[in-house]
Amino acid sequence: MLVDDSAIIRGFMRRWIEQDGRVELVKVCADGVQAVAEAAVCSPDVIVLDIEMPNMDGLSALPQLRRLVPAARIVMASTLTSAGASQTIKALSLGAADYIAKPQTSQIGGVDSYRIDLLDKIVALGERAGGKARPRADYRLRPPPIIARKPSAMVIAASTGGPSALPAFLAPIASRIDQPILIVQHMPASFTPLLAEKLEQAIGKSCREAVDGEVLASGAVLIAPGDQHLCVGKGATGAIVQLNRGEPVNSCRPAADPLFETASAVFGGRVLGVVLTGMGHDGRTGASRIVSTGGRVIVQDEASSVVWGMPGAVAQAGHAEAVLPLRELGQLSVRLMNGEAA
Incomplete structure (x- = not known):
């Protein structure tokens, strides 16, 4: 209609x-x-x-x-x-x-x-x-790394359904995570400041758009500004935010892959990647980079996703350690971010 x-x-x-x-x-x-x-x-x-x-x-x-x-x-x-x-x-x-x-x-x-x-x-x-979802390829969960290291940051990707999934995922857990949380939500520049405001209200913790050059502080919750890629770089005193208007990746800017790839380059295996509901396959290449350096990736399940494109692509590529509904995904995230066994 x-x-x-x-x-x-x-x-x-x-x-x-x-x-x-x-x-x-x-x-x-x-x-x-x-x-x-x-x-x-x-x-x-x-x-x-x-x-x-x-x-x-x-x-x-x-x-x-x-x-x-x-x-x-x-x-x-x-x-x-x-x-x-x-x-x-x-x-x-x-x-x-x-x-x-x-x-x-x-x-x-x-x-x-x-x-x-x-x-x-x-x-x-x-x-x-309409209940006419296309048949999905089988996926196998990736075994956890032999040596599990406490993550230095959480990176999150979301698209279609993300504005509802993000607060549902983060509200119960944000106050229990001390490391910085970096978020890519596919949205135009006029939308992302308002999303940050809504998310801050939901999680009871400061949430704002990332600023180029800022140091990644403990407990920060930062969203990629619309029309800019959010990346992680090395600064004089630690990891910093790097924003750029490079070419769209997977037809998106901001895109998840640049965030995931640069976070894994800076933090090595100390990264937890989370892929939530969304169309397309943004995040799949970045998830591969995270797990190849010893980091961990978990994704939202199909039943609770508005569209199981991005999380499905990561799972079917064999990069996901867990495929769970939002509540359970959040609970697992807290354990992993605190260095506990899954």
């Missing part, structure tokens, strides 16, 4: 979906009122819901749609403005599965990356919502 008050945007989206062939478009609505009236009738697997609409906006329609079609995955369509970012973060906290940052209406037909991103999100979320 598509919900947008712009006839131009509805027209483009309808054409893209019909040409793609992987998705059946069951309903097109011009506002939240129409969407709420039609949702239970057409029972969509995925709803693309614009935030700013007359009569009933996306934030008002979201809780009603979740109640009417609880199995549906809802993607919020948002502008890249600060207001749009704030509304999107709120929508994600209210249960939206994901978001897509849409270009200006006058530019939408010429932004091919938006079309590709939109269709890929619909397909991936639709497979999970």
Whole structure:
């Protein structure tokens, strides 16, 4: 189901979906009122819901749609403005599965990356919502290292579903971990400061965007700023943050691989990598680097992930020592970060 008050945007989206062939478009609505009236009738697997609409906006329609079609995955369509970012973060906290940052209406037909991103999100979320997940390759858990060393840092990767998974994972454990925690969440620059604020509220501990050149202090919780890769470097007094606007990695900036790879280069085997829900395979190469230097990697399981792309890629590559739901993943993380046996 598509919900947008712009006839131009509805027209483009309808054409893209019909040409793609992987998705059946069951309903097109011009506002939240129409969407709420039609949702239970057409029972969509995925709803693309614009935030700013007359009569009933996306934030008002979201809780009603979740109640009417609880199995549906809802993607919020948002502008890249600060207001749009704030509304999107709120929508994600209210249960939206994901978001897509849409270009200006006058530019939408010429932004091919938006079309590709939109269709890929619909397909991936639709497979999970409709119970049609593709068969997954078997995976084998990686045995723990013979010599387990207490980690000097935790590095976390997340994408689709991450804004909900991150607080659920970190809230019970952040106060029990003394080492720095570094997070890559695939998000634009206007979104990541707000995510840091929300995460700080959830975990009861300072959380902010990383600053280039800062020393990695004990207990710090740092998020990669949008549109910048977060890396770890060596400074005069210890490990430091290094930010850069290098080429996107796995079509992402920030990306998990640069963080994982540089953290393992600086800390050697004293790194714990955690890969949470997300599309694609970002983090797989970095996870390989972590385990090759004696570090450890654990990932979120498929059942609790919105999309089991990133954690699944790491598990299927044989880099994951554990594949667990968020609660158990957090409990294991605390033990590993404290140098205890798994």
